[in-house]
Amino acid sequence: MKITFLVPPVLDGNRPAERSAGCTRVVYLAPNIYELTVIGVVENEKLGEVCYQDFVFYKKGENDYRQFLSNDNSDVYCIWTVNLSIESDIKAINILQQYRPEARIILMGPGPSFFIDKCLINDRVIIVRGEPEATIVELLHAIVQDKPLHNILGISWMSLGRIVNNGFRPLIKDLDSLPLPARHFIADRRYYNPKIKHKGYTTAFTSRNCPYHCIYCVPSSLTFAREIENKRFNGHKPPISYRSPESVDKEMKMLHEQGYQAIGFMDDNFIWNEERTRQLCDIMKKYGMMWGCQARVDAITEPIAQMLAQSGCCYVDLGVESFNDEILKYVRKGITTEQIYEAIHLLKKYNVPVKLNVLIGSSPLETKETLKHTLEEAKKLKVDQVMFNIVSPFPGTEFYKLCKDNNWLSTGDYVPTDVQRESILNLPNISSKEMERILFKNNLSYFISWGFISKQIKRFSSWSEFTHAARALKIKLFG
Numbered sequence: 001m002k003i004t005f006l007v008p009p010v011l012d013g014n015r016p017a018e019r020s021a022g023c024t025r026v027v028y029l030a031p032n033i034y035e036l037t038v039i040g041v042v043e044n045e046k047l048g049e050v051c052y053q054d055f056v057f058y059k060k061g062e063n064d065y066r067q068f069l070s071n072d073n074s075d076v077y078c079i080w081t082v083n084l085s086i087e088s089d090i091k092a093i094n095i096l097q098q099y100r101p102e103a104r105i106i107l108m109g110p111g112p113s114f115f116i117d118k119c120l121i122n123d124r125v126i127i128v129r130g131e132p133e134a135t136i137v138e139l140l141h142a143i144v145q146d147k148p149l150h151n152i153l154g155i156s157w158m159s160l161g162r163i164v165n166n167g168f169r170p171l172i173k174d175l176d177s178l179p180l181p182a183r184h185f186i187a188d189r190r191y192y193n194p195k196i197k198h199k200g201y202t203t204a205f206t207s208r209n210c211p212y213h214c215i216y217c218v219p220s221s222l223t224f225a226r227e228i229e230n231k232r233f234n235g236h237k238p239p240i241s242y243r244s245p246e247s248v249d250k251e252m253k254m255l256h257e258q259g260y261q262a263i264g265f266m267d268d269n270f271i272w273n274e275e276r277t278r279q280l281c282d283i284m285k286k287y288g289m290m291w292g293c294q295a296r297v298d299a300i301t302e303p304i305a306q307m308l309a310q311s312g313c314c315y316v317d318l319g320v321e322s323f324n325d326e327i328l329k330y331v332r333k334g335i336t337t338e339q340i341y342e343a344i345h346l347l348k349k350y351n352v353p354v355k356l357n358v359l360i361g362s363s364p365l366e367t368k369e370t371l372k373h374t375l376e377e378a379k380k381l382k383v384d385q386v387m388f389n390i391v392s393p394f395p396g397t398e399f400y401k402l403c404k405d406n407n408w409l410s411t412g413d414y415v416p417t418d419v420q421r422e423s424i425l426n427l428p429n430i431s432s433k434e435m436e437r438i439l440f441k442n443n444l445s446y447f448i449s450w451g452f453i454s455k456q457i458k459r460f461s462s463w464s465e466f467t468h469a470a471r472a473l474k475i476k477l478f479g
Contacts, residue, residue, distance in 0.1 A: 001048035001144055004074040005039055007032075008092030009055035009065045015418070016056045017084035020203065020266060022110055022221030023394065025084060025418050029057055030191055033203045033266055034222040035080040036181035038108065041133045044179050047140050048075075052185040065092070069099035076104045076143060078136070081111035081119070082221050083394060084416045090121060097124065104143055108132040110224040114396045116156045116163065123158040130154060130229025131208075131222070133178060135169050154229070168233035171226065175208065176247040180254065193264050195315040195355060195385070198290045200261040206248050206280060208241040210268040212296070213332045214321075216362045216391050216399040219268045228396045245279040249286075256287040262314070263291040271299040274307075281311035290314050297343035298335050309350035315384065316352055318343060321359040323377040324370045330363045331399075344381055354383040360423075360435050362391045362399070364408070367429040368438070375442050388442060389419040390435050 010016050015025040020032040043050050051074065055065055077096060081089045093105055105125045112119040112127040119127055126149070128135045135154035142152060149157055154169030172178065183202065191201045209223050218224055230238035255263070263284070270293035271277050284291050292315035300316075308316065320340045322328055328335060347354050358378050360371060378386045393400040395414050403409050403425060410432050411424045421440065423432035 001076065001140075002051065002074045003042060003048060003076045003078065003140065004051040004053055004072065005035060005078045005080075006092070006096075007054040007056050008079065008089055009061050010088050011062060011091040011095075012088040014084075014088070014416075017082050017088075019080050019082050019085065019109070020221055022082040022224055023084075023218035023392065024389070024420065026056075027420070028192055028194060030193070030203055030264065031181075031183070031186055031189075032080060032221075033181050033205060034220070035108075036183060036185065037178060038078070038080075038132050038136060039182040039185065040179035041137060042078075042140065043182055045137055045140065047144055050182075052182075054186075057189060062095070066095065066099070069096055072100070074100065074103060076106060076140065078106045078108065080109045080221070081107050082109050083111050083114070086111045086115060086118065087416070090119070093121065093125065097122075106136065106139065108136070108225070110221050110228055110396070112156075113225045113228045116165065120156060120158050120163055123161075125158070127156040128154060129156060129225070130169060131171055131226050134172060168229065171230075171238055171241065173241070175241050175243045180251050183258075187258075193262065193292075195292055195353070196262040196264065196290050198262040198314075200259050201264065202255065202260050202262075203264045203266050204248075204251060204255075205266045206243050206270065207267045207272075209238055211237070211240055212269075212334055213237070213398075214334075215331050215402065216359065216393070216397055218392070218394045218397065220266055223268050224394075224396065231396075242276075245276070245283065248280060249283045252283050252287045252289060256289065261288075261290060263289050265291065265293040267294060269294065269296055269299070271295040271304060274301065274303055277304050278307055281307040281313075284313075285311040288312065292316065294319070296335065297339045300343035300346050302346055302349075305346040305350045305352060308347070308352045313352055315355050316347060317355045317357060319357045319359075320378070321357070321362055322366075322370070323374045324365070327363045327365050327370060330365055341381075344383060348383070353385075355385045355387065356381070356383055358386060358388045360388065360390045360439055361425050361427055361430065364402075364406070364427050364429070366427055368434065371430065371435070371438055375438075379446055386446065388439055388446075390417075390421075390423045390439055391425070392417050392419045393425065 018024045018026045020030055079089055106128055107119055108128045113129045116127055138152050139155060142149060153167050156165045193201050210219055226238050290312045294317040297318050321333060323337050325337050344354055356378055358374060393403040393414060408425050408427055410426045417424055423435045425432050
């Protein structure tokens, strides 16, 4: 059997969807570490030849895709789909089936986990819902042996024109049992993260999920898929799963030996407590890695800030969303503005670069005045970078239901939007057009200010790094 993992070309006229973070369109490309982990699992099963075809990374279009399919003989095609890629991926599937009508198509990720009816376009498509690794192994064995699909937990499929949703697949308890991501498929590629100005960049994860309950949150694409599935069957978010420090050490050692120098951790929350953080920081220091992570402001203590500084941490992404305590309380962020200021103070004290994420319109309490205050406060703090986005009411979140019930969606229902520029929300005190206008003016004044440019330009070590960053900024501002 030949199994090909596909990243299809963009066929809907938009910029490519970011498939690992899952909630935005691509500003700079990053490896989909979740998909690569699934590929590693499938390779270990030795079911046949495993291939990886990425049309987005190589900027190939429909003609290239058709040419590939006309010469390919895969039995199964696997696609990691997010909400923003569904329309394009369905077009890609329709084209695929013109050339390979007998092939099976397996969809994974948050998009098909939620939009089951939309994604099951015929009986050759099978959806692997939620956490995919254990499910896809059992599914592929069934396909190889031509066994029925009725007893495979965690899949949705069609039988005699009717959609069948099999039962819930329990989550993997031991993340250490998973193989390391199959990065050999991307060994010839160079990825670049403007927050880490070092060559040899890749992504990794040390945990899955987040215990907090922000009403708008669209976490990493794997976490979102897990949450959609767990809420559907169990009514609540799934528990957090951790890799052991020993497992992380093994991976970092391998990456160091392969020449990687920089790691972006994709954990929804990287920092849980001082002891685990110390263990992970020691590993990164041991291999001389430059790295960055996402964290909550209430997790930053002085000892942790010091550990980060001493272990090569190049950035900490802090989701602050607003500098209004009433808004933070409404969206159940679980933090206060005082904690935001304290976390930034501690990180700056130890010269750990800080990136703030501000989310416009996350609450019906948002007004032009609260938004202006948040934007001014974020810029006044003089951190390394601030990223401003407009909230998108993704189906599967509590915020979507709130918007739908209150008729705040200007489009009547959810449609994919570029959160870096577009809004489909008309909130009680501020419209979608007002949010878009304020965001654009704010981005221009912030990203072309001498303060931002001078701070960033000092960090570039080559012309190539500068051009990558400039290209990412152009996409951020103008698409």
